Amino acid sequence: MDGQERRRDPSSSFLLRSRKEMLDYFLLEYDCTRELVERARSMARGDRSTTTTTNTTSTTSNNSMNAGPSVMQQLQQQQPPPPRSKRDRIVSAFKARIKPLQSHRLLDERERILALSQMPLKWKKRKKTTRAKKSTGEEGEENAEVEDESVDEMHRKMLLTVYAKLTGDYREEKIDAVGKHWETIGFQGEDPSTDVRACGALAVANMLSFVLFNATPAIPATEANGSNGTANNAATNGVTLGRNAVAVHRLSRCPGQQFPMCALGVTFTSWSIRVLENGFLNEHINDRNSKFNSVWDCLDAYYVGVWNIFYKTWKRGKYSLKDASVVLKHLEKHLASRTGASKAIYTSERVLDM
Numbered sequence: 001m002d003g004q005e006r007r008r009d010p011s012s013s014f015l016l017r018s019r020k021e022m023l024d025y026f027l028l029e030y031d032c033t034r035e036l037v038e039r040a041r042s043m044a045r046g047d048r049s050t051t052t053t054t055n056t057t058s059t060t061s062n063n064s065m066n067a068g069p070s071v072m073q074q075l076q077q078q079q080p081p082p083p084r085s086k087r088d089r090i091v092s093a094f095k096a097r098i099k100p101l102q103s104h105r106l107l108d109e110r111e112r113i114l115a116l117s118q119m120p121l122k123w124k125k126r127k128k129t130t131r132a133k134k135s136t137g138e139e140g141e142e143n144a145e146v147e148d149e150s151v152d153e154m155h156r157k158m159l160l161t162v163y164a165k166l167t168g169d170y171r172e173e174k175i176d177a178v179g180k181h182w183e184t185i186g187f188q189g190e191d192p193s194t195d196v197r198a199c200g201a202l203a204v205a206n207m208l209s210f211v212l213f214n215a216t217p218a219i220p221a222t223e224a225n226g227s228n229g230t231a232n233n234a235a236t237n238g239v240t241l242g243r244n245a246v247a248v249h250r251l252s253r254c255p256g257q258q259f260p261m262c263a264l265g266v267t268f269t270s271w272s273i274r275v276l277e278n279g280f281l282n283e284h285i286n287d288r289n290s291k292f293n294s295v296w297d298c299l300d301a302y303y304v305g306v307w308n309i310f311y312k313t314w315k316r317g318k319y320s321l322k323d324a325s326v327v328l329k330h331l332e333k334h335l336a337s338r339t340g341a342s343k344a345i346y347t348s349e350r351v352l353d354m
Contacts, residue, residue: 014172016161019212022205023296025154026116027109035115042118098279098338101295102286109295110276117202117273121193123155124177158204159192162262165211166249186252186261195262199269206272207265209300210307211245213348244304247352248311256320267328268306271336272299280341298345305344306335311352 016022026032101107164170166185175181178190187195196203252261275281281298284290292298310331313319319327334340 014157014160015164015170016157016208019209022154022158022208023294026205027112027296030154032112032115032119035119036111039111039115039118099282099286100279101282106285106295113202113276113295113299114273116205117200117269119200119202121155121159121196121201121204122152123159123193124151152201155201155204158201158208162204162207162211166245166261182262183260185249186259186263186265188260188263192262196266199266199273202273203266203269206269206300206303207262210248210265210304211242213242213244213300213304244308244311244352247354248307250354251311251315257314257318259314259321259324264310265307268303268310271306271332272303274336275302275338275341278338280338281345284342284345301345301348302341305346305348306331308347308350308352309335309344 101110160172160175163175163182163185169175180190182190182192189195192204249261251257252259276295276299281295281302285292285295285298290298292301310327313327313331317323317327335344
């Protein structure tokens, strides 16, 4: 797209044209040293909070998410006794068969992804209050509001791209930072950064990958003259919405079976973090004959596969929000495991029926 086309299409300035733009930024350009150091410190202290089953299940309700116990507390409560039975010996041997990632590049990418899960979503300017001294001759101080410029432009583009692709609204001026319109794509509050707090910016990155996963290449702008404005905008951005994301979004808005899509995506991101930390994806990443040449590609495949399995389970069972707790607990048991990770990756290539 040349400069003239970019000026003609205002959406090109605030939307991502491809998933590769996001990956190049986080894996090559972004300096995540602070997040990596904080992650190392929190793991050493043993107080890194995790998303428990109760927390993830509450994502599908209107209740606020309660903070879970620390990792150390959970280990103290759930630490099994030394292996004594035959079952315990089998489980220990099974865990020992998990091989680590076989290159420094893959290890570095893995740590960057996990650091991203601890990174708050910085996508809008916030006003902060500062203390300013009054003019000469007056005592005391006065409060002044200034805008905090710590906004990550990539975070903003990721979130706006997800919204634009799911709703078909490519007008930047219509997408306010805070408002009820975010509930259209399945956030539970008026500020998306509140919903994704448990998994950080990684939750939005996963959702963006799902929205653009296996998307059919769009018609170039020069060939889409006969289409409407929305189609033109989609074309000039280089990608269209993936078919599976269309199916999931439609089901999430279906009366009787509706569910908060983006809020539920945070739950699936928490499962993704768990299988990545436990090494359940390592065999797929290390395999030279595998289609994955990066940790992120494999993680996205798992995430998409979880969505596909959830869609079929939810639609065929004709479930509603009152069944969410039971359904999610069942899926978590089967998918947040080594065999479940393989099943989800295998399922990621399937096309969902509308």
